[in-house]
Amino acid sequence: MSRAPGERGEARAAWVFLAPALILITAFFFLPVVTGLALSLTDFDLYAIGHPENVRLVGGANYRALAQAPMFWSALKNTLYFAFVGAPLSVLTALAAALLLNSRLTRWKGFFRTAYFAPFVTTLVAVAIVWKYLYHPRFGLLDAALGSAGIRPVDWLGDPRWAMPAIIVVAVWRSFGYNMLIFLAGLQRIPAEMREAADLDGAGHWSRLWHVTLPQLAPTFVFVGVITAIGFFQVFAEPYVMTGGGPLNSTLSMVLYMYQEGFRWWRLGSAASIAFVLFALVLAVTMIQLAWRREET
Amino acid sequence: MLITLASCRAQATPDGVVIDFWGMGREGEVAQQMMPEFEAEHPGVHVHVQQIPWTAAHEKLLTAYVGHASPDVAQLGNTWVPEYVALGALVPFDSLLKITPTVSATDYFPGIWATNVLSDTVYGIPWYVDTRLIFYRKDILARAGFDSPPTSWPQWMAALRAIKAREDPGAYPIYIPTNEWPPPTIFALESGSPILRDGGRYGAFDDPPFKKAFQFYLDFFRGGLAPRLGINEVGNIYQEFERGTYAMWITGPWNIGEFRRRTPPDFQSKWATAPMPGPDGAASGVSLAGGSSLVVYRASRHPREAWQLVEFLSRPEQQLKFYHLTGDLPARLETWRDTSLANDPAARAFEEQLGRVVPTPQVPEWELIATRIFDYGEQSIRGGMPADTALARLENEVNRILERRRWLLDRPTRKAGR
Numbered sequence: 014m015s016r017a018p019g020e021r022g023e024a025r026a027a028w029v030f031l032a033p034a035l036i037l038i039t040a041f042f043f044l045p046v047v048t049g050l051a052l053s054l055t056d057f058d059l060y061a062i063g064h065p066e067n068v069r070l071v072g073g074a075n076y077r078a079l080a081q082a083p084m085f086w087s088a089l090k091n092t093l094y095f096a097f098v099g100a101p102l103s104v105l106t107a108l109a110a111a112l113l114l115n116s117r118l119t120r121w122k123g124f125f126r127t128a129y130f131a132p133f134v135t136t137l138v139a140v141a142i143v144w145k146y147l148y149h150p151r152f153g154l155l156d157a158a159l160g161s162a163g164i165r166p167v168d169w170l171g172d173p174r175w176a177m178p179a180i181i182v183v184a185v186w187r188s189f190g191y192n193m194l195i196f197l198a199g200l201q202r203i204p205a206e207m208r209e210a211a212d213l214d215g216a217g218h219w220s221r222l223w224h225v226t227l228p229q230l231a232p233t234f235v236f237v238g239v240i241t242a243i244g245f246f247q248v249f250a251e252p253y254v255m256t257g258g259g260p261l262n263s264t265l266s267m268v269l270y271m272y273q274e275g276f277r278w279w280r281l282g283s284a285a286s287i288a289f290v291l292f293a294l295v296l297a298v299t300m301i302q303l304a305w306r307r308e309e310t
Numbered sequence: 311m312l313i314t315l316a317s318c319r320a321q322a323t324p325d326g327v328v329i330d331f332w333g334m335g336r337e338g339e340v341a342q343q344m345m346p347e348f349e350a351e352h353p354g355v356h357v358h359v360q361q362i363p364w365t366a367a368h369e370k371l372l373t374a375y376v377g378h379a380s381p382d383v384a385q386l387g388n389t390w391v392p393e394y395v396a397l398g399a400l401v402p403f404d405s406l407l408k409i410t411p412t413v414s415a416t417d418y419f420p421g422i423w424a425t426n427v428l429s430d431t432v433y434g435i436p437w438y439v440d441t442r443l444i445f446y447r448k449d450i451l452a453r454a455g456f457d458s459p460p461t462s463w464p465q466w467m468a469a470l471r472a473i474k475a476r477e478d479p480g481a482y483p484i485y486i487p488t489n490e491w492p493p494p495t496i497f498a499l500e501s502g503s504p505i506l507r508d509g510g511r512y513g514a515f516d517d518p519p520f521k522k523a524f525q526f527y528l529d530f531f532r533g534g535l536a537p538r539l540g541i542n543e544v545g546n547i548y549q550e551f552e553r554g555t556y557a558m559w560i561t562g563p564w565n566i567g568e569f570r571r572r573t574p575p576d577f578q579s580k581w582a583t584a585p586m587p588g589p590d591g592a593a594s595g596v597s598l599a600g601g602s603s604l605v606v607y608r609a610s611r612h613p614r615e616a617w618q619l620v621e622f623l624s625r626p627e628q629q630l631k632f633y634h635l636t637g638d639l640p641a642r643l644e645t646w647r648d649t650s651l652a653n654d655p656a657a658r659a660f661e662e663q664l665g666r667v668v669p670t671p672q673v674p675e676w677e678l679i680a681t682r683i684f685d686y687g688e689q690s691i692r693g694g695m696p697a698d699t700a701l702a703r704l705e706n707e708v709n710r711i712l713e714r715r716r717w718l719l720d721r722p723t724r725k726a727g728r
Contacts, residue, residue, distance in 0.1 A: 058714065059396060059397065060674075062376055063397065063398065081710075150545055168545065171543055172543070259489070260489070260540055276369045276372070277369060279372055
């Protein structure tokens, strides 16, 4: 099939318009990813800085070493714990807040919307430090409140059992405001007629939520779920600032482990292989979420 | 704020020489106060002090080296020296030491000086020293029937058991944090383990001396003599010490000041320090040769002035001033004759201990290996892993870490490590 001359001109114009974006994506996304993949197949480390002849191609050795490293398995376990508990909590909290804010009975909507969204736009490191004070076993507000209720103080960030839940609370508190706004937008898109029809059919509050509101929110759910899961799998700043990965490695996340390997021990080959394991993990979880969505529709 | 002030001053004199000095934590802060005197002695030289938090120091120094942004002079933890030597980042001091009137190896504790020497070349000058020994409760030890602190392992165990038998069931005779590498490493050095063998090519964790030390370490916990707690799991260690929850604690010199500040005046007569007991008595009671050194970077554009700064900070009177400002123990021997140190009973045990300190293996991988040692110790203490299994796995993991080093050392063509 031959093309009309005008069509070829359009194609060229399209490439010209696309070029800036393509160049940027190639330079700042594809190239680093390919370099990272190549790096993960080498033993680039301290000895190789300034002495490139010391770099060896080691194939899958970094990945095999990870499989044998107990630290990697605790990092993986902690990340899964954080993501599978934290992300659903964040989504459900956001949904609850959105439903409350969307209710006709709620007053001062603008104020609450801003208040719930505020944590998301504050500096993560600053709020992590503030939370660290809140959790302090002797001077923290939380233990003071528990103490006045007669409960023995808990060393939230120093106890291996409580450190991860404490960090999840911070992450949920920080992230749910953004999800809430997206849910609110989704809720406002639901036509008022559907609600009225449900009311006329005699649907109560809960059955309307279950049969009308939630199904209508399904696309929003997928978006929020995917974005939140990706964010939670990449957890770094909260444990970095609040616990440094401790106690007993109980809050060591994949990204924190990668950071330590890469910039503390300067084992960049090994760090790059951790990055690719995390990449594969996030990709798999996202594919599963999208597959569920397809099955439902 | 100090940094801003310093940089303003540096900009004000564009024709002078500006030396960048990186100090860590409190030492960086104090260094700033010592510079005016140096600058007065060396007109035209200005020192720009940058203070780096300890927790980020290692990353920051490495990243600066890679990014060609290293300072001229820096404070370096002395166990880090091998890493920067492997990078080829540091100026060797041997030719400078031949002509300087200020610094000589004989002025320093030999074990501490040795941490700065790699393949017979000196790369750092000790600035202050650090080691670990025992802080103990004199009254509790006396109640158990011991008038002086133990000097050998059997005596030590006997004293701890006697304390355990006398005191509250909730109290422990000793506190050894399970998440610190120094205690098991010290026991290994005391029992004569090189920790790594064949020039740092393999671990020596399966050999009898390390096994003996590791068993000794585990005995504290298995015998209920020490609690199975990490350093961040004890709320306020000073308060617990005062209450008698713990009668001994293996820790470092900064705690002399902490004890004086944090415990009441009438408690001060109840605590004291003692050198580490050895497996066969005091002479085998060695400890870690820790501390910080001053180094000059090869990339420095003013190596002459940089060395003058190192010389200045190494003078006995500056060492003493630094001790008064920080409480960090001075590296130079003559400083210890000053009355403020000679008459301090808590410092005397440190002086004795510093005469018996041994460097940890001088390989760039040491910091990583040290974290592995306590990690497997902790798995044995708290996870119930049998000692033999823990040591076999430790050996295995460390040998994997050292594979890279073996390859570099044993390549036929090039000289490795550089």
